[in-house]
Amino acid sequence: MSHLSKLDGYFAENRDNHLAELNEFLRIPSISSLSEHKQDMQTAASWLAAAMKRVNLDNISIDETGGHPVVYADWLHAPGKPTILFYGHYDVQPVDPLNLWETPPFEPTVRDNKLFARGASDDKGQVFMHLKALEALFALDGTLPVNVKFIIEGEEEIGSPNLPQYVEKNKEKLAADLILISDTGLYAPGKPAVCYGLRGLTGIQIDVRGAKGDLHSGLYGGGVQNAIHALADILASFRDEHGTIQVEGFYDNVRPLSEEERQAYLDLNFDEEALKEEVGVKELFGEKGYSYLEQTWARPTLEVNGVFGGFSGEGIKTVLPAEAGAKITCRLVPDQDPDEIVALLKAHVEKHKPAGVEVTISEFDKGAPFITPFDHPVIQAAGRSYERVYEVPTAYTRGGGSIPIVAAFDQILQLPVVLMGFGLSSENFHAPNEHFHLENFDKGLRVLGDYLYEVSTLSL
Incomplete structure (x- = not known):
């Protein structure tokens, strides 16, 4: 039986338990920007630490910063194999306006195979998936194919003011071969994407x-x-x-686009007519000689x-x-x-x-751009894992927006960064009725488990 088949069986058997556990996490109102939720931030950090202990991780700590704490853990018992540093955040956005929520934001509810709650997609649900992927491998193999480290912060939604200093101070502890982040999304429903650059x-x-x-x-x-x-x-x-x-x-x-990148963007068959209808304009605008995707991702x-x-x-x-x-x-x-x-x-x-x-x-504040080379082995391995589960070609994209902490990771730790997200742009993160499509929760667990096996075969 292939490892992917074993993962399928494990996640299917444990789905109800996993969702119940995720709901516990989502019920904690860990809103980093509001002082009245300071204790909730501590509660969320403690919940994460306990979840890491249940997974069988080592050296778990809740590290204080100038603001909300960072939760760290590792497992380093795969000699000669690569080390993955997982990053995510346990803080969430405020929920106002409350009257627009169909169900209370901190009472998780499933409707139409979507999990509704603040943080379901951004980013508690995706952080939780990393832990469950590791749990599955421990249950199936008794070990992990790679070494892992976790750094989960509580200030992403307020600009990560204390994390760069924490990373700089702990460079040796955070040393790894790549950084894996699931805080982005798919290119479209059913169409996975590896984001390899941000402006x-x-x-x-x-x-x-x-x-x-x-x-x-x-x-x-x-x-x-x-x-x-x-x-x-x-x-x-x-x-x-x-x-x-x-x-x-x-x-x-x-930095100019490579021909491989330009072809990858063409292969996405982006519908500019649909975009014009979506945003309500009769024509698009921008630099001559570049497609819309090139203009918004790479210029x-x-x-x-x-x-x-x-x-x-x-x-x-x-x-x-x-x-x-x-x-x-x-x-x-x-x-x-x-x-x-x-x-x-x-x-x-x-x-x-x-x-x-x-x-x-x-x-004003500044943030550097970030890119991991399009043809880097860790990027291409992510694409293979997506394709194995979703059974369609992976899109290789850049993000037009900015996530300053990703650039800080790139500059301080000097590691390739892999953005493997499972959300959708329609999931109302930062807005009322945030939700996470459980189809992508289910598939994403399998992708992440498969990716650990993929990385274990790489020479990094």
Whole structure:
């Protein structure tokens, strides 16, 4: 009997017990952003530690940080085999507005083969799956084919403020051959995906100041600079009519797509017409020479996120605004450095600043881009495990968004990162009625178990 057949039998036999155990975890209101749930965060960490003990892991600890604790565990009894570091988080988003939930957010409920509860998909359900995959291998083989380490944090939903320091301090303890994360999703229902890259993020605020106060447009109009016009000139200078960024040096370090990557994206047969209907536009927009997936996964951006200044109330007010501002963010791709990009933005603004105003630039938080090479053995092994269970080709994708802690792992530990998720974009994570399709819970358990066998055959 193949190991996948044995996994099928084990998970089918234990499904009810596993769901009952997961429901215990989901009932804990571990909302990291609300101080009244501080004790619930400790309860969730303790629950995880106890679950790890039941699985037969070693060196389990609840490590305090400057905020909510990190739960660590390992099992290192497979000499000569690779070591996988599992990462996940046990904290969840707030549940407001509560009245939009069909059933209480911390009372797990199954409807239409979907498990409804806050954290079901993001990320308690997926963290739990890793533990159950290990439990299955212990039950079937009495051992594991690889070495494992766990680092499960309680602050992902508030930006992981203390985790980089924890990782830096514990680099030796966290040493491994790869990092495995299940906090992403499938490409589409029934279509698994390995995400091998994420864009980084940086941002600035531009504040323009003209006169010492708003001026009467009849008395001063045409003779004194209007702060909004000055801001508009600066913003217009950032991009051409196709969205190509005009900041000098902005594209200098952009890593080009390989032909294999471009072909992998083409093979997904992305439906741009369906996208236009979904978002309610008649045509798409972006850099010439790149498909929509290439534009949103592998090309950098510069977007104006908000503009403010002047009079916006009902009717009209004939003034020359003295102040105006804009918030701008850039999604970055390998090998762009957030600090270098901010420096280029500042130089560009200074070069294009109109006469008659002063400009101040403030910086926002930054996150580096991340990529594990598309052809890396741990990426391709993940694709094989998905295909063995889902019985369709695996999609190899990049994420257009940013998960700063993934980039921090990449930079501090310098390990390949494998993002193997089982959620769906329709599962309302961060919103009322969050849920997890149990079809993917069932298949995901088998994928993760199979992946441990796959990794055990690699020379890393």
